[in-house]
Amino acid sequence: MKIVVVGGTGLIGWKVMARLGERGHEAIAAYPGIGVTTLPHSGLEQALKDASVVIDASDPPGFADAEVLEFFETSTRTLLAAEEKAGVGHHVALSAVGTGRLPGSGYLRAKAAQERLIEESPIPFSIVRATQLFETVPSIADAATEDGTVRVPPVAFQPVACDDVARVLTRIAVESPLNGPVEIAGPERFRMDEFFRQVLRTWHDPREVVTDPHARLFGAVPEEGSLVPGEGAVLGEIRYADWPGRTRGG
Template sequence: MKIVVIGGTGLIGSRLVTNLREHGHEAVAAAPSTGVDTLTGEGLAGVMAGASVVVDVANSPSFEDAAVLEFFQTSTRNLLAAEAAAGVGHHVALSVVGTGRLPDSGYLRAKAAQENLIQGAPIPFSIVHATQFFEFVPAIADAGTDGGTVRMAPVSFQPIAGDDVARVVGKVVVGAPVNGRVEAGGPERFRMDEFFRDALAARSDPREVVTDPHARYFGTELSDLSLVPGDDAVLGEIRYGDWPGRAGRS
């Protein structure tokens, strides 16, 4: 089966391409570096030829509100049009747990707009909602940094390893369209402020983590369950304490 992976050279996409190929599928990594640009439409018609599934794990190069909205809307419209022309039977997209619950976040508003376009198209679809990746822990800490401190809310947090995300997405890709969402999260649930206190200590990061119920997460305040999946979520296998990158190693 030919599967086109949009964003196939990135963090999740490269892992997904490898996993699919190991299971005997023709997985094609599509990205600007391979001649496929979803914003301009360059290369889309050619890469879609003969594809059964298209999976979109690409991310916006800018998280500025207007830019990220433009990226996901334009990219998704171009993808869906090319898929319809090529007769693709399944569109899979990677999104974020909490999309729809945090309208003050420009990034999540953009992901919600992307999902609305997918749901409104005639192509059968599956949307995977994943929690925050282990690989994003340093960036999340940086976003919460105020001088020499990191302000974090005392809310639930259930991050997942990138390898586990790729495995979950891979299973959805080779299955039948669910025409809905599949949630994925890590195998452990933490309190966010306590998690980052331990995570920074493991990296010998001198910043102090301050508990702040009003700390903003990429522009929005959080309730206890804003960032965690439901009880029926698919759980990853890799615990944060066992993840090689925990101490800053790749």
């Protein structure tokens, strides 16, 4: 089966590429390096020729609210139109847990807009919503740092390894379309401030973690339950304590 992975050289995309290859599928990474882009539109027709499935694991070039919204709306419209023309039978999109729950977040508003476009398209689809990634824990801590302290809200937090997300994306891509969303999270649930307090100790990082109910993530103040999945979510297999990259820079 020919499967095109948009963002196939990204944090999760390249892991999906490897897993698809191991399963014997023809995996094609669509990325600017080979002249395939969705914004602006270039090279899609050739890349999607004879493709059965498209996995969209792309990321915006920046994170300003307007920039993210333009990226996800324009690239998704472009990609879906090209898929319809090519006769693609399954569109799989990587999204985020919390989409639809945090309207104050520009990033999650953009993901919600992307999901609406997918749902309105005639192409059968599956949406995989993941929680925060283990791999982004350092950048979350850095973004939360103010005057040498890390300000984190005391809400439920259930991060997941990229490898687990890639495994689920790969499985869903080769199965029948869900025509709806599925959530994936790590196997353990923490309180976010306590999680980061322990992680910084592991890193021997001198920054103090301050519990702040008004601290923001994705540009919005998360509420209890807004960052974790509901019932029926797929749980990853890798615990944070067992993850090889848990040591910063590891």
